[in-house]
Amino acid sequence: MKETINKPDNKTTITELPVDMLVPFTEHPFRPYSGEQLWELVRSVEENGVLTPILVRPAKDGQRYEIISGHNRVNAARRAGLKTIPATVRELDDDAATLAMVESNLRQREQLLPSEKAFAYKMQMDALKHQGKATSSQLETKLRSDEVIAQSSKESRATVQRFIRLTNLITPLLNMVDEKRMAMGPAVELSYLPQDDQELLLDVMTAADCTPSLSQAIRLRKLSEAGQFDPDRLDEIIDEEKPNQREKVTFRLEDLVPYFPESSVEEIRDIIMKLIEREVKRRRKERSDDRDR
Numbered sequence: 001m002k003e004t005i006n007k008p009d010n011k012t013t014i015t016e017l018p019v020d021m022l023v024p025f026t027e028h029p030f031r032p033y034s035g036e037q038l039w040e041l042v043r044s045v046e047e048n049g050v051l052t053p054i055l056v057r058p059a060k061d062g063q064r065y066e067i068i069s070g071h072n073r074v075n076a077a078r079r080a081g082l083k084t085i086p087a088t089v090r091e092l093d094d095d096a097a098t099l100a101m102v103e104s105n106l107r108q109r110e111q112l113l114p115s116e117k118a119f120a121y122k123m124q125m126d127a128l129k130h131q132g133k134a135t136s137s138q139l140e141t142k143l144r145s146d147e148v149i150a151q152s153s154k155e156s157r158a159t160v161q162r163f164i165r166l167t168n169l170i171t172p173l174l175n176m177v178d179e180k181r182m183a184m185g186p187a188v189e190l191s192y193l194p195q196d197d198q199e200l201l202l203d204v205m206t207a208a209d210c211t212p213s214l215s216q217a218i219r220l221r222k223l224s225e226a227g228q229f230d231p232d233r234l235d236e237i238i239d240e241e242k243p244n245q246r247e248k249v250t251f252r253l254e255d256l257v258p259y260f261p262e263s264s265v266e267e268i269r270d271i272i273m274k275l276i277e278r279e280v281k282r283r284r285k286e287r288s289d290d291r292d293r
Helices: 035-048 071-079 094-108 114-131 145-153 157-168 171-178 184-190 195-208 214-225 231-238 253-259 265-292
Strands: 012-018 054-058 065-069 084-090
Touching: 035 071, 054 094, 065 071, 065 084, 065 094, 071 084, 094 114, 094 145, 114 145, 114 157, 114 171, 145 157, 157 184, 171 184, 171 195, 184 214, 195 231, 214 231
Parallel strands: 054 084
Antiparallel strands: 012 084, 054 065
C-alpha cells in the first residue's frame, strides 16, 4: 500500500522526510553542483549532517514532496547515505512555489550562468503576471513584472529584459553564451531570429569557427526580418574580419623575401592578399557544396 501524505493543519511545518519521497521542482532552471563543489558539500553533510532544512511542498500525486529549495542538499544527502533530511513543508500554489524556488536560488548562489538567470527571470515574470501581484505595497501602484524582478535582483529592468530574451535562443547558441564564446549583446540580437534562421546561422558559425560581433548580429537580425537570410549573405558577414576576435598575424620581412626575391614590399603584400582571397573563396565554395549534398 502506498503511503499518503498527511498534510499539516497549518501552512508551515518542519519535519524529517525520507529522501526517497523527494522529487525535483518541475523545469528547475538551475544547474546542480558538480565536481569539487558537489563533493565539498557531500563531505560537509557526512561530517555535520544537513544543517539548514530544505523547503518542499506536497507533490500533486499526494505521495511525495516537491523540492522548492535544496536540490543540492538533497543530492549531497543521497550521496552521503542519509535516509532522511530536515525539511520545511509549505502549502504553496504553483506561482508561489515558482517564486520561492527562484528567489531562494538567486539569493543563495554566488555565481550563475547567463542561461540560469535567463530562465529564472522568465519563470519569475510568468508567475508574477499570472498572480497579478506585480504591485508596490508602498506606493499602491501597479508595477511591470520586469520592474519587480529588477528591484529584487538589484539589476536594471533593461538587463532583466535582455536576460529573458536569451530564452528564445536555440540551445547550442545559448551554450555559447554560457561558455563565454559569444557576448551578451550579439546573443540578444540573435534571439529575435526564428529557430530555422538560428539553426542555419549556427551551421555557418560552426564552419567558420567564429561568432558574430554586435554590429554583425544587428545586420543578421535585419536580414532575417527582411526575409533575406541567405547562406551566401551569412558567409559574407560571418567571414568579415573582427579585430576584437581575431589574433594578429605578423611576418618579418626577412622571412618573406626568400620566397619573393624579385618583389617589392608592396608587391609581396598584394601577392599574399590575393592568396588569402583565393583561399577564402575556396572555403566558401566547400561549405556551399557541403550544404547542397
